[in-house]
Amino acid sequence: MEKEKKCGVANCKRKYYAKGHCFLHYSQVRRNGRVYSRTRYDKNKVIHRDNYCVLVLYSGYKEPVEVARVKIDKEDLAKVSEHKWCLHQKNKKCTRIVTHERGTNKLLLLHNIIFNSASGKIRVSFTNGDKLDFRKRNLTIK
Numbered sequence: 377m378e379k380e381k382k383c384g385v386a387n388c389k390r391k392y393y394a395k396g397h398c399f400l401h402y403s404q405v406r407r408n409g410r411v412y413s414r415t416r417y418d419k420n421k422v423i424h425r426d427n428y429c430v431l432v433l434y435s436g437y438k439e440p441v442e443v444a445r446v447k448i449d450k451e452d453l454a455k456v457s458e459h460k461w462c463l464h465q466k467n468k469k470c471t472r473i474v475t476h477e478r479g480t481n482k483l484l485l486l487h488n489i490i491f492n493s494a495s496g497k498i499r500v501s502f503t504n505g506d507k508l509d510f511r512k513r514n515l516t517i518k
């Protein structure tokens with residue numbers, strides 16, 4: 377009896393495809409010559425601190441690299457982690473934490489999710505000046 381083939385990447389539970397890998401890892405090896413530890417489809421990593429959570433943001437088309445860490449209140453983690461968040465930097469002054477709404481591809485801003493803004497148009501200022509600190513005590517609606 378032939379043993380069921382598995383993807384050769386540790387902890388990968390995807391279906392076997394070819395050359396010792398699942399389709400995703402097979403494609404990575406074919407395109408890039410190696411397997412990456414993260415893909416752009418993976419969710420943000422979450423680090424749990426005593427009183428808040430840290431959301432790790434990545435960028436990069438091939439191997440995602442960490443670009444920022446965002447603080448959020450623990451109570452907001454459930455709704456925030458429904459989305460994949462990215463750093464959107466137009467220039468030095470304008471840093472936004474964004475995601476794309478599933479289906480519509482509309483750009484959503486993190487503070488609008490945190491404040492449950494249906495219009496998605498509220499603006500906030502950051503009390504302590506840290507624009508990556510999205511804990512509500514640091515945010516004031518303008």
Ligand SMILES: [Zn+2]
Pocket residue numbers: 383384385388389390397398399400401
């Ligand atoms: Zn795999």
